[in-house]
Amino acid sequence: MTAAYDPQNIFAKILRGEIPAHRVYEDAHTLAFMDVMPQGEGHTLVIPKAPARGLLDASPESLAAVAATVQRVARAVKTAFAADGLTVFQYNEPAGGQTVFHLHVHILPRFDGVALGRHTGGMADGAVLADHAARVRAALDAG
Template sequence: MSETAYDPQNIFGKILRGEVPCHKVYEDAHVIAFMDVMPQADGHTLVVPKVPSRNLLDADPVVLGHLTAAVQKVARAAKAAFSADGVAVYQYNEAAAGQTVFHLHVHVLPRHDGVAPRRHAGGMADQKMLAEHAERIRAALQG
């Protein structure tokens, strides 16, 4: 268990409550997936459970099951939408491991051979580009 309590004022909590907009890719009863505003690769998507969890260490195993199924679905769509050679899936737990938003989330990055990911703190991406990338993934999810 995490020694620090979940803070509902984190950015993902605000997105889940509709207080902050996002470029949504996928949503079901358990998760929401949306474009990362500081993408490390074109199509960089975040998959977030709707149930408040600080990270993997304090999440209910049932929540993790729903999250994992959604990550797989989004990863397949992102890979197809960006004609990627592969997909990187990252998940960080606590600051020492690189977690910066303390609401459980999984990064899905379409990857191309020989192309290094960009820096995550490289600045906010163009909103029009994020909207276009989200549309490509939504189209791939539709089949």
């Protein structure tokens, strides 16, 4: 049995403006922002605004909105970082690797010959994240 959604999770706090984030895109249903513990340059997260612990308890409408935002933001991330490709992934429950229990999708620009970094738990420099967010926003604005 899956545990209940906890409205005090860090992503819910980001949505409420209680914790700052380097936001790159927002619409009525989703928010995209830089991962503060990136596995690579440009690591971006997309979350639904509707409460959902993971993939299995999200509404179909919320999943559709997340998918559309993932595609839009992934294009911008790839452009902003001149990436050779992308890795997009999503974890569910502790056994599946999930550590923040609000549905979220990871977007990572990838480069030929460069291994994916580890999620070490170390926080990235805020100035670097701000720069990365600005690059993604500029790519979104350019279309």
